[in-house]
Amino acid sequence: MELFGVGPLEVLLVVLLALVLFGPNDIAKNARTAGRFLNRLYKSEGWRTMTQASTALRNLPNRLAREAELDQLDPSRRTEAAGRPAAPTAPPDSGMTAWTPEGAEASPPLPPPPADPN
Numbered sequence: 494m495e496l497f498g499v500g501p502l503e504v505l506l507v508v509l510l511a512l513v514l515f516g517p518n519d520i521a522k523n524a525r526t527a528g529r530f531l532n533r534l535y536k537s538e539g540w541r542t543m544t545q546a547s548t549a550l551r552n553l554p555n556r557l558a559r560e561a562e563l564d565q566l567d568p569s570r571r572t573e574a575a576g577r578p579a580a581p582t583a584p585p586d587s588g589m590t591a592w593t594p595e596g597a598e599a600s601p602p603l604p605p606p607p608a609d610p611n
Contacts, residue, residue: 515523534540 511520511523
């Protein structure tokens, strides 16, 4: 059974390390101090800024794809709004070509295989 990706043996290891490092009397005080630190960290402006930046970076590819699609659709919407049917537009020529091995020339297509006489 795991809780937050931490198994029972890992929890036991952390508790034993805390007992050895801090002793049984100081564990409560150190846990309280760590809790207060994390509380201040999560409520700080720096944490909010970092969380917002992380969310923006995580959503950036989706936002860029949406904006690019809207830019491509925009000319067809303008022509429809003017009362004319929208003409299909070809994708812009990006200058990309099919990959061929170096030194290989484009060969004509192969003829179909001969028909089976049986």
